[in-house]
Amino acid sequence: MTTMTMHRATREPIIEVSDLRKTYDGRAVVDGVSFTVEEGEIFGFLGLNGAGKTTTVECVEGLRVPDSGRVRVAGLDPVADHEAVTGILGVQLQESALQSKLTVQEALELCSAFYPRPLDWKPLAERLGLTAKLTTRFGKLSGGQKQRLFIALALIGSPRIVVLDELTTGLDPRARRDTWELIEDVRNSGVTVILVTHFMEEAQRLCDRIALIDKGRITALDSPHGLVDRSPGSTVISFTPSAPLDNEDLAALPALRSVEHKEERITLSGTDETVNAVISLLVSKRITAHQLRVSDATLDDAFLDLTEV
Numbered sequence: 001m002t003t004m005t006m007h008r009a010t011r012e013p014i015i016e017v018s019d020l021r022k023t024y025d026g027r028a029v030v031d032g033v034s035f036t037v038e039e040g041e042i043f044g045f046l047g048l049n050g051a052g053k054t055t056t057v058e059c060v061e062g063l064r065v066p067d068s069g070r071v072r073v074a075g076l077d078p079v080a081d082h083e084a085v086t087g088i089l090g091v092q093l094q095e096s097a098l099q100s101k102l103t104v105q106e107a108l109e110l111c112s113a114f115y116p117r118p119l120d121w122k123p124l125a126e127r128l129g130l131t132a133k134l135t136t137r138f139g140k141l142s143g144g145q146k147q148r149l150f151i152a153l154a155l156i157g158s159p160r161i162v163v164l165d166e167l168t169t170g171l172d173p174r175a176r177r178d179t180w181e182l183i184e185d186v187r188n189s190g191v192t193v194i195l196v197t198h199f200m201e202e203a204q205r206l207c208d209r210i211a212l213i214d215k216g217r218i219t220a221l222d223s224p225h226g227l228v229d230r231s232p233g234s235t236v237i238s239f240t241p242s243a244p245l246d247n248e249d250l251a252a253l254p255a256l257r258s259v260e261h262k263e264e265r266i267t268l269s270g271t272d273e274t275v276n277a278v279i280s281l282l283v284s285k286r287i288t289a290h291q292l293r294v295s296d297a298t299l300d301d302a303f304l305d306l307t308e309v
C-alpha cells in the first residue's frame with residue numbers, strides 16, 4: 001500500500017437528509033429519517049436485514065425517488081441533479097453488474113470511461129493491491145480480491161463520497177480486516193465514506209458515527225462509544241466466587257441489568273455503581289472473586305437494547 005496524505009475532517013455537512021419517507025405497497029420502509037454526514041467522516045448505517053438501510057442510501061444516491069423529504073448531496077438534489085451527484089458520489093457495484101470474463105484491467109478501464117475526471121487506474125490498482133491481478137478474470141478472483149476491485153471501481157471517478165454496502169459480507173476474517181484497513185485509508189485520503197453494514201464489529205471499528213436503523217426509523221445516532229454508553233448495561237463484570245453468593249443479594253444490586261450464571265461463573269451487567277456494589281458485597285461476605293473481569297459492553301449489547309427484535 002502506498003502512503004497517503006492524512007487529511008483532517010473539515011466537519012462540514014456534505015449530506016443532509018430531513019424527514020425522508022419511502023413507502024412500498026402501503027408500508028413505510030423509510031419512515032421519517034433525518035441525518036447529516038460531515039465531510040471526511042465514516043458514517044455507518046447499522047440495522048437488521050430489511051430495516052431500510054439500502055433504501056435510505058439509494059435515495060441519497062438518487063437511485064430511488066423519495067415519497068417526501070429533502071435530500072441534498074453537496075447542496076444538490078440527487079434526483080433533479082442526478083448527473084452532477086453521480087460525479088460526486090462513488091457507488092459500489094453489485095457482483096452481478098460485472099461479467100465474470102472481464103479482466104481486472106478491463107473493468108477498471110471500462111468504469112473510467114464513465115467519468116469526466118477519472119483517476120489514473122494504475123496507481124489505484126497498485127494502492128488496492130490489484131497490480132498482480134490485472135489480467136485475471138473477475139470470476140477467478142477470491143472474495144477479498146473482488147471486494148478490493150469494487151472499492152477501486154467505486155473510487156475511479158474521483159468521488160468526494162463513497163458508498164459501500166455490505167462490503168465485507170462473505171469474507172474470511174483476514175480479508176475482512178484487510179478491507180477495513182483499505183476503508184480507513186480511503187477516508188484518510190479525504191473521501192467521505194458511507195458504510196452500510198449489519199456487522200457490529202465492523203461498525204464499531206470503522207465508523208465515526210453510526211445511525212441505528214430499525215423498521216425504517218433511526219433509533220439512535222451517535223459515535224460507537226456514545227451508543228455503548230447509552231446502553232443500560234454498559235459495564236459488565238464477571239467472576240468465579242470462592243463460595244456461593246445469595247441470588248437475592250445479587251438481585252438487590254443497584255442499576256443491575258442482567259445476571260447470568262454459567263456453572264460457577266457469574267456475569268453481571270449494569271453500571272459502575274453495580275460493579276462497586278458487587279465488590280462491597282464480596283468484601284462483606286469475605287468471598288474472593290477469582291478471574292475477575294470488568295469490561296465495557298459492546299456495540300452488540302447496545303444494538304440489542306436499542307432495537308426491537
Ligand code: ADP
Pocket residue numbers: 024025029047048049050051052053054055056
Ligand atoms: P436493508 O438494506 O436494511 O436490508 P432495505 O432498504 O433493502 O433494507 O429494505 C427495507 C424494506 O423495504 C424491506 O422489507 C424490503 O423488502 C422492502 N423493499 C425494498 N425495496 C423494495 C421494492 N423495490 N419494492 C418493494 N419492497 C421493497
